[in-house]
Amino acid sequence: MKSWIEYWNSDHPIYVNDRHLTLHYRGIAQGIADLVPGEDAHVLDFGCGEALSADLIARKCRRLLLVDSAPTIREKLKARFGDNRAIHVLAPEEAKALAAGSLDLVVVHSVAQYLKKPDFAALVAELAGKLKPGGSLIVGDILPEGLSAMTDALALLRFGFDGGFLVPAFVGLVKTALSDYRKIRAELGLTHYEETEMLALLEKAGLTARRLEKNLGHNQARMAFGAVKFAAE
Numbered sequence: 001m002k003s004w005i006e007y008w009n010s011d012h013p014i015y016v017n018d019r020h021l022t023l024h025y026r027g028i029a030q031g032i033a034d035l036v037p038g039e040d041a042h043v044l045d046f047g048c049g050e051a052l053s054a055d056l057i058a059r060k061c062r063r064l065l066l067v068d069s070a071p072t073i074r075e076k077l078k079a080r081f082g083d084n085r086a087i088h089v090l091a092p093e094e095a096k097a098l099a100a101g102s103l104d105l106v107v108v109h110s111v112a113q114y115l116k117k118p119d120f121a122a123l124v125a126e127l128a129g130k131l132k133p134g135g136s137l138i139v140g141d142i143l144p145e146g147l148s149a150m151t152d153a154l155a156l157l158r159f160g161f162d163g164g165f166l167v168p169a170f171v172g173l174v175k176t177a178l179s180d181y182r183k184i185r186a187e188l189g190l191t192h193y194e195e196t197e198m199l200a201l202l203e204k205a206g207l208t209a210r211r212l213e214k215n216l217g218h219n220q221a222r223m224a225f226g227a228v229k230f231a232a233e
């Protein structure tokens with residue numbers, strides 16, 4: 001496996017069973033839906049993954065753009081949401097071509113760790129340019145420096161306990177430990193950030209940023225940030 005993008009395009013074992021997958025995406029979608037500023041909002045979920053519950057977000061906004069680099073994922077999204085006129089599935093190159101100042105809310109959740117720091121900074125700058133004045137960028141699931149795989153594993157077990165899939169979560173962790181994920185995690189690494197570093201990266205893109213109290217999703221050992229684009233004076 002040469003890259004994380006290739007990994008996410010493959011049939012990977014990250015979600016331990018259907019219940020995990022369903023609860024994961026329902027939680028993320030509810031979190032994003034709560035952030036939608038109004039029913040006319042144009043919202044973009046960058047690196048959306050399978051986004052199984054994207055309809056929960058689409059119900060609360062005018063237009064929902066789902067962007068992912070994995071063609072296999074985009075095909076699934078198109079099949080699932082083809083009938084939903086509010087939802088549009090885009091490749092990252094298509095998102096690049098969106099008009100400047102056209103979006104009210106952009107969410108980038110659980111993506112930064114798979115990109116090198118300069119690439120993520122470039123992505124944030126690009127997405128900041130798409131925000132309307134007053135629009136927000138939410139960056140979530142940021143791995144703090146020093147976060148261990150063990151902390152992530154415990155968070156998954158707690159999620160499994162609460163969600164009624166504890167045993168599959170445990171089995172899934174063992175499988176993941178024996179799978180490609182562990183090998184490419186060691187080879188390609190995951191990108192971690194200090195809180196101040198992420199704040200500075202967001203501010204450099206012309207946004208006013210703060211750390212949010214809660215991460216989207218189940219893993220509260222990871223960080224989330226909210227960044228607003230204020231109108232130029």
Ligand SMILES: C[S@@+](CC[C@H](N)C(=O)[O-])C[C@H]1O[C@@H](n2cnc3c(N)ncnc32)[C@H](O)[C@@H]1O
Pocket residue numbers: 004005008009028046047048049050067068069070073092108109110111114115
């Ligand atoms: C861990 S999943 C996160 C999915 C979803 N946002 C969530 O929180 O569950 C990472 C997703 O980001 C996508 N991705 C990774 N790098 C990307 C890039 N450079 N451009 C667009 N999508 C990317 C992958 O294909 C994958 O679907």
